[in-house]
Amino acid sequence: MWRWLSVLPLALAMGPAAAAGLRYLALGDSYTIGEGVPEAGRWPAQLAQALRARGFDVATPQYVARTGWTTDELAAAMDAEDFAPPHDLVSLLIGVNNQYRGRDAQQYQREFAALLERAIELAGGRSGRVFVLSIPDWGVTPFAAGSDRDPAQVARELDDYNALAQAACRRRNVAFVDITPLSRGVARAELTADGLHPSAAQYSRWAALAEPVAAARLPPPTQP
Numbered sequence: 001m002w003r004w005l006s007v008l009p010l011a012l013a014m015g016p017a018a019a020a021g022l023r024y025l026a027l028g029d030s031y032t033i034g035e036g037v038p039e040a041g042r043w044p045a046q047l048a049q050a051l052r053a054r055g056f057d058v059a060t061p062q063y064v065a066r067t068g069w070t071t072d073e074l075a076a077a078m079d080a081e082d083f084a085p086p087h088d089l090v091s092l093l094i095g096v097n098n099q100y101r102g103r104d105a106q107q108y109q110r111e112f113a114a115l116l117e118r119a120i121e122l123a124g125g126r127s128g129r130v131f132v133l134s135i136p137d138w139g140v141t142p143f144a145a146g147s148d149r150d151p152a153q154v155a156r157e158l159d160d161y162n163a164l165a166q167a168a169c170r171r172r173n174v175a176f177v178d179i180t181p182l183s184r185g186v187a188r189a190e191l192t193a194d195g196l197h198p199s200a201a202q203y204s205r206w207a208a209l210a211e212p213v214a215a216a217r218l219p220p221p222t223q224p
Contacts, residue, residue, distance in 0.1 A: 035197040132176050
């Protein structure tokens with residue numbers, strides 16, 4: 001995945017913090033920035049829109065995400081970012097490029113736990129305002145089929161990564177949204193032209209799973 005991602009246009013978005021409304025910060029990699037889809041098709045953008053439909057005054061998401069990033073690269077980018085916490089909602093989805101590059105699961109565990117702590121800090125120390133999405137399984141995609149990677153091994157390694165992330169979330173009372181089964185049932189029509197990254201249609205499924213979790217973590221919307 002890293003060799004493939006390295007030749008794609010690298011997308012990095014750090015949207016400005018909104019002056020009004022509930023502030024949502026989305027941390028991650030290509031799956032958060034929505035490689036190959038319009039901004040409105042990214043799953044955080046679709047989630048924000050769904051929350052607005054529920055009556056929540058959610059501002060345009062702020063992104064710190066880039067195609068190809070690993071846990072340590074996300075951490076370095078966060079070091080360079082001028083955050084203005086607290087954010088009302090923070091999401092974290094990271095790790096696929098760690099697995100793709102063959103990094104040790106224990107290294108991922110340490111670096112993910114550190115990122116989770118930073119996400120909580122950015123939410124004003126409120127772990128209940130943070131949620132994590134599991135890593136999708138790229139091993140079922142046409143891109144993987146054209147590579148020399150064993151889909152069963154990819155699945156096992158991602159399951160290990162996700163189990164470590166979920167355990168870290170449980171320890172810190174952070175919600176864990178498991179979108180991996182959705183990714184394993186993805187149709188070709190729900191992928192972008194590269195045969196690897198999800199389309200806006202697949203991201204809408206992720207947003208639908210995250211919506212009730214995020215809604216439960218926000219203050220009730222003000223009634224008109």
